[in-house]
Amino acid sequence: MRETFKAAKTRNSVAVMFISQADPGWDLTDGTRAPLRDPKTLTETDGQTDGFKDFLLAFREEAIAFRKPIAYVYGDSHYYRVDKPFLDAQGRRIENFTRVETFGDNAANGTNDVNWVKVTVNPRSREVFSYQPQIVPGNRVAVPSP
Template identity: 40%
Template sequence: MKKNALEILGTVALCGAFFAQPAPADDGHRHAKGYGKFEFALIGDVPYNEADYWKLDNVIAEINADKQLKWVMHAGDIKNGSSLCSDELFLDRLQRFSAFKKPFILTPGDNEWTDCHRANNGAYLPLERLDKLRELFYPVPGRTLGQKTLRIETQAHDPAHAEFVENTRWMEQHVMFAAVHIVGSNNGLAPFATRTADDDAEVDRRIAAAQAWIAETFAKAKAENARGVLLMFQANLGFELAKGSSGRKGFEEIIADLERETVEFKKPVALVHGDSHYYRVDKPMLGTISKRRIENATRVETFGADDVHWLRVAVDPNSDEVFSVHQEIVDANLEQHPQP
């Protein structure tokens, strides 16, 4: 029997280091006070297929058993792009994510709302699905999902951006974390038959809110002399593409903001996303003016879709790198589904 949202909430080896540039010489108090190391789990683009639900169960079991992990971050796309966007599916995902014993932070993906106009998705109105997502997955503004919850900031507390409960932020051991609602399908600009002016207006509001949240996050990080910043969003923004490319439509303003803020911040910045289903840790950001690699910016893309594994992100606020990423391959998920 399906549980409703309130019942669900109630029951609720290879590693890549970031090698970011060290802090500038005038940051004389960088190591004056030590902060504790910690780790968290990163997933995304999961679960995609019903046949792989058992693989997600294995991931959840591993993460729950690891006492080192402080929370779980999900980079969006909680279903594939050709399945129903029904309330029943959303409640199924809510129930599965509620099995995590640790705080669970989700940023929305395009598959669960912007692309729901597709016939094989149920021909929903995307904005109606977005409202339902916010109702189910962000029921208490400023509190995470998961059996153990975490109090965090939310942009919904800003009257200018009150609808954006999914844009969240918190600090741990002097490192800043934030989730920003930026999705694939050109950030929701992809055309579809029933698109209206309301859909266009939503994109404008969401981009403005994302820009404000990014600016405020970096401003707070600089004011508090944070050791590093990690931003999570769903979309692959097309960092490698030329400015003005079709793949960067809907993202240009945000990319420009991320470039400027990262260069000015000077310390390690992690840009975490899903979308492409291709695990990687690299440095794709080139300065628009300098044409040089922005060394303190590191992109982390999650496992996803058929690759049902997870990433362990280790955070050492007292190191120059701050972040390092370790892939956690779930051996059982490399096998065929166990026979009954």
């Protein structure tokens, strides 16, 4: 991760996109999909030691220093969302960071949510990345009438 930021700075890249599988948990908002974390310390609220705290602390440091758009894309629980949940140690939003969680098959929820996200990259735009959900019509699940 640090090497990616180093290369982006050296090349004067306009943005960085990270793609991973796991949701490391960013804050206190969604314990059904990721570990809950104190957004200032990035410590899991359940007191358990985990492999993401040190990564997230380093990532936060790099994201703040980079000051250009950063997208962190992952699947894991596959609940589609695009937001900005990452905070600095004082609790201020890291404005240049965007989380993108992709769709996935949530058959256990009674849905066939296998769709995809189209990302457009425009190096001349302020945000660089834009996101558009792509719904696959054949994957819709009929909802029974009440």
